[in-house]
Amino acid sequence: MANSEFDWPAKSSVLGTRVNRVDGPDKVTGRAKYTFDINRPGMLYARMIRSPHPHARVVSVDLSSATRMPGVKSVLMVRDFSSAPNNRVMFQGDEIAAVAADTEEHAIDAARSVKIEYEVLPHLTIVNKALDGTAPPVFTGGNVRDGRPAQAGDLTAGFAAAAKVVEGTYSTQVITHTCMESHGTVCEWAGDRLTAWISTQGISGARENFASALGIPQANVRVLCQYMGGGFGSKALSVGAEGLMCAKLAKAANAPVKLMLDRKEEHLATGNRPSAASKIKAGVSADGIITAFDAQSWGTGGAGATADFPLPYLYQVANRSRSHKNVFTNTGQQRPMRAPGHPQGSFNTEIIMDELADQINMDPVEFRIKNLPPQAPNAMWRAYLQEGAAEFGWNKRHATGDKTPGPIKTGMGVSVNTWGGGGRGPSPAHCEITSDGVVIMRLGTQDLGTGTRTLVAVITADALGLRPAQVRPEIGDTAFGVSALSGGSTTAASISPGIRVAAVKALDALKEKVAPALGVDAASLVAAGGRIQVENDPSKGMTWADACKHIGPQAITAEGDWRAGMSSTTTSGAQFAEVTVDIETGIVKVTRVLVLQDCGLVVSRLTAESQCYGGVIGSLNFALFEDRILDRNTGQMLNPNMEWYLLAGMSDIPRIDVRIKDQPERGVIGLGEPPTVSTAAAIALAVRNATGVTMRSLPLTPAKVLGAMRQGRA
Amino acid sequence: MAKKDDAPDGLRLDRRNFFRTTGFVGLAETIASPAELAAQSTPASVGPGDVPVRLNVNGRQIDLMIEPRVTLLDALRMRANLTGNKRGCDRGACGACTMIVDGRPVYSCSTLAIEVQGKQIRNVDGLANGDQLHPVQQAFCDKDALMCGFCTPGFIMASVALLEKNPNPTPEQIKKGLDGNICRCGTFSRIFEAVSSVKGVQRG
Numbered sequence: 001m002a003n004s005e006f007d008w009p010a011k012s013s014v015l016g017t018r019v020n021r022v023d024g025p026d027k028v029t030g031r032a033k034y035t036f037d038i039n040r041p042g043m044l045y046a047r048m049i050r051s052p053h054p055h056a057r058v059v060s061v062d063l064s065s066a067t068r069m070p071g072v073k074s075v076l077m078v079r080d081f082s083s084a085p086n087n088r089v090m091f092q093g094d095e096i097a098a099v100a101a102d103t104e105e106h107a108i109d110a111a112r113s114v115k116i117e118y119e120v121l122p123h124l125t126i127v128n129k130a131l132d133g134t135a136p137p138v139f140t141g142g143n144v145r146d147g148r149p150a151q152a153g154d155l156t157a158g159f160a161a162a163a164k165v166v167e168g169t170y171s172t173q174v175i176t177h178t179c180m181e182s183h184g185t186v187c188e189w190a191g192d193r194l195t196a197w198i199s200t201q202g203i204s205g206a207r208e209n210f211a212s213a214l215g216i217p218q219a220n221v222r223v224l225c226q227y228m229g230g231g232f233g234s235k236a237l238s239v240g241a242e243g244l245m246c247a248k249l250a251k252a253a254n255a256p257v258k259l260m261l262d263r264k265e266e267h268l269a270t271g272n273r274p275s276a277a278s279k280i281k282a283g284v285s286a287d288g289i290i291t292a293f294d295a296q297s298w299g300t301g302g303a304g305a306t307a308d309f310p311l312p313y314l315y316q317v318a319n320r321s322r323s324h325k326n327v328f329t330n331t332g333q334q335r336p337m338r339a340p341g342h343p344q345g346s347f348n349t350e351i352i353m354d355e356l357a358d359q360i361n362m363d364p365v366e367f368r369i370k371n372l373p374p375q376a377p378n379a380m381w382r383a384y385l386q387e388g389a390a391e392f393g394w395n396k397r398h399a400t401g402d403k404t405p406g407p408i409k410t411g412m413g414v415s416v417n418t419w420g421g422g423g424r425g426p427s428p429a430h431c432e433i434t435s436d437g438v439v440i441m442r443l444g445t446q447d448l449g450t451g452t453r454t455l456v457a458v459i460t461a462d463a464l465g466l467r468p469a470q471v472r473p474e475i476g477d478t479a480f481g482v483s484a485l486s487g488g489s490t491t492a493a494s495i496s497p498g499i500r501v502a503a504v505k506a507l508d509a510l511k512e513k514v515a516p517a518l519g520v521d522a523a524s525l526v527a528a529g530g531r532i533q534v535e536n537d538p539s540k541g542m543t544w545a546d547a548c549k550h551i552g553p554q555a556i557t558a559e560g561d562w563r564a565g566m567s568s569t570t571t572s573g574a575q576f577a578e579v580t581v582d583i584e585t586g587i588v589k590v591t592r593v594l595v596l597q598d599c600g601l602v603v604s605r606l607t608a609e610s611q612c613y614g615g616v617i618g619s620l621n622f623a624l625f626e627d628r629i630l631d632r633n634t635g636q637m638l639n640p641n642m643e644w645y646l647l648a649g650m651s652d653i654p655r656i657d658v659r660i661k662d663q664p665e666r667g668v669i670g671l672g673e674p675p676t677v678s679t680a681a682a683i684a685l686a687v688r689n690a691t692g693v694t695m696r697s698l699p700l701t702p703a704k705v706l707g708a709m710r711q712g713r714a
Numbered sequence: 715m716a717k718k719d720d721a722p723d724g725l726r727l728d729r730r731n732f733f734r735t736t737g738f739v740g741l742a743e744t745i746a747s748p749a750e751l752a753a754q755s756t757p758a759s760v761g762p763g764d765v766p767v768r769l770n771v772n773g774r775q776i777d778l779m780i781e782p783r784v785t786l787l788d789a790l791r792m793r794a795n796l797t798g799n800k801r802g803c804d805r806g807a808c809g810a811c812t813m814i815v816d817g818r819p820v821y822s823c824s825t826l827a828i829e830v831q832g833k834q835i836r837n838v839d840g841l842a843n844g845d846q847l848h849p850v851q852q853a854f855c856d857k858d859a860l861m862c863g864f865c866t867p868g869f870i871m872a873s874v875a876l877l878e879k880n881p882n883p884t885p886e887q888i889k890k891g892l893d894g895n896i897c898r899c900g901t902f903s904r905i906f907e908a909v910s911s912v913k914g915v916q917r918g
Contacts, residue, residue: 030798449862
């Protein structure tokens with residue numbers, strides 16, 4: 001790629017440094033307004049009315065009592081339930097109606113008063129019953145759908161070449177996103193124009209969604225999301241039934257309406273990570289090459305949604321076969337959840353890796369290095385494994401099964417990860433510099449909580465020779481132009497080039513204004529340290545504030561967009577975990593995690609590290625705690641809350657060391673997904689190393705650990 | 715009142731929806747033993763409609779007409795536009811709603827507003843002194859101890875309550891003091907760093 005003035009600088013005093021999150025003060029003081037915090041004059045509060053049954057036919061709905069309840073202003077059906085097939089509800093939490101009232105308490109009372117008659121139908125929530133054919137036929141076209149099979153090489157020859165063969169069944173559970181801020185919307189109409197505050201990962205998509213569903217031009221819809229309390233993929237796809245009902249209730253009641261879901265609704269109806277299971281038979285040669293990998297996999301993504309994942313994950317196997325079954329169940333549909341498919345693929349692959357390594361008495365790190373793809377800038381696992389092993393003290397790892405006396409056993413595990421990420425356009429950015437020296441960088445993106453505002457400020461400040469605090473990032477408003485949804489670790493790589501291009505162009509325009517006053521050529525000027533000056537000659541220059549005085553009444557404006565060559569795709573990472581296991585109680589404690597992770601050019605180091613901490617902790621939750629538990633008889637979720645849907649607290653957090661592996665020459669890539677892929681597998685392998693018993697199913701609850709140990713001894 | 719740092723009391727054991735529908739007077743009668751009941755003066759029945767409730771929040775008096783079932787969290791968020799503290803789980807598990815009442819951290823989602831009349835209530839909206847951040851707030855910013863920020867106000871109030879009671883906590887005391895709060899983004903490591911770095915909080 002030819003050099004251009006927009007290329008990332010070789011050196012920067014801002015880019016890649018430890019800059020405090022620019023919206024930190026707003027968040028720690030409570031000034032940051034999330035959708036949940038938007039209060040409008042005369043605003044009503046709304047609640048959804050949902051099916052308590054996993055599968056039922058709606059016989060009748062009587063809204064009349066609800067309309068007579070105190071404070072009620074509007075009650076609407078989600079759709080017409082009067083005839084088949086629209087009268088069937090397919091999961092607990094399926095939407096039926098919504099009500100708006102003057103207070104939330106009144107809305108809750110009114111929602112309870114709606115009379116719905118159901119004909120309860122046989123439901124399917126147990127995956128194995130669908131697979132063995134004992135489940136009732138629920139889904140038109142079958143409860144089980146075959147995925148696309150994959151084949152390579154010669155499996156028979158591969159097993160013939162194997163010195164050892166291992167077989168096992170592995171599985172991961174359904175978990176839910178459990179964003180701290182629930183899904184929700186505030187809608188306000190002025191005539192046929194809608195303003196919607198919505199907790200969303202994509203304001204541009206939300207605008208489209210509202211407009212098409214409500215039959216109004218997109219130009220009539222303004223979507224705002226200044227701050228959001230997490231999304232993790234669950235807020236990426238659409239405004240949801242609740243978003244549309246909020247808009248319709250507001251229209252019907254002729255008043256602003258806030259509709260925020262409660263915690264139970266979040267668990268039931270706003271997505272989840274599908275389960276993933278596999279029966280694998282794999283062969284290994286005496287010198288540590290995987291010769292054959294034969295897998296049948298399955299999983300459920302809920303009512304009519306698939307549950308695919310990569311298998312084998314990352315490792316190269318010449319001879320392999322894989323079949324997959326998507327099992328439909330009467331549960332809420334899956335949505336992308338942080339690195340969709342990868343944590344499942346990682347767990348289903350990595351466990352058998354250590355079993356194979358043990359069969360030929362090879363160290364797991366060495367075994368992985370032998371079977372990973374060749375090293376390349378986007379495939380750095382071999383180097384990271386070696387470097388990580390040295391730092392982690394891998395040479396102190398004992399063979400499988402801690403032989404030291406006493407009930408507390410320790411162990412270590414390792415795993416690798418990848419993610420595509422990468423950027424794309426259109427992703428326009430708009431830079432504005434006014435004669436008072438104020439710099440605005442404006443774009444229609446949104447901040448999931450990753451630190452997008454900080455990234456905007458850092459890149460702009462770097463280009464203009466300012467401090468990030470001197471830049472005013474403006475995001476989270478569709479009035480600022482179209483932008484892609486924030487998902488799949490694509491935001492940083494998509495928006496960063498356009499921000500730099502806009503800032504560089506704006507600076508060029510400022511140089512033109514300043515050059516005559518300094519009596520120099522504009523091309524000789526640089527911006528650094530809050531000054532515009534001739535390079536290496538501070539005497540021929542002026543401060544930023546003085547320079548901007550030359551702008552005049554018409555502000556400098558410049559546009560930028562994503563450019564190829566400034567972003568890249570595909571990361572590599574490796575993680576090491578150490579645990580203790582109390583073999584009397586089955587309690588697993590993670591004591592240490594080491595993260596080696598690349599993400600191309602680091603824009604903001606503090607927030608990049610925070611993504612790694614967060615990824616590890618999310619994966620630790622997946623490994624030890626989280627589980628959507630369904631009642632086997634009623635099919636209803638037993639833990640739709642945050643006291644029995646377990647998540648780590650402060651005391652569960654290990655020491656985490658993060659090593660960001662800079663690759664500035666690759667441009668910006670993105671980092672949300674990769675660090676959460678593989679910690680769970682490393683933890684499970686550490687438990688195996690500690691106890692000598694292979695844990696093949698997540699989460700690693702004390703009961704499961706004790707059960708596996710009992711079986712392992714038998 | 716749902717105290718975070720005490721053994722669960724009767725109110726905490728019961729489900730919020732239960733006392734929302736029965737009212738808090740009814741609840742007391744349900745769970746108290748006859749001996750305890752005899753020791754209490756029988757309170758007058760209030761509700762179910764709006765009743766006057768006077769709260770002292772961040773040193774300011776707030777007069778509301780609300781139903782007795784309205785929680786402290788909802789009273790402030792929906793009736794006083796004090797939206798700093800958040801509603802995460804709405805049943806005393808996630809801690810995003812943590813406020814300080816008479817010096818103790820409480821889950822304001824599981825505390826009725828009517829219960830805390832006459833008490834000193836502090837939420838995150840009143841913690842900073844104008845633009846001057848409280849040392850705990852500053853530490854959270856400096857250590858990047860937040861991501862989406864939705865749990866942050868609760869963590870900050872829990873940290874302030876901890877440090878006011880114990881200005882020099884051990885690592886174990888910090889962990890225990892913040893175990894009632896959940897962060898889904900996974901900022902715990904840096905929250906721990908932030909709270910460990912704070913010096914000079916006045917004993918409350």
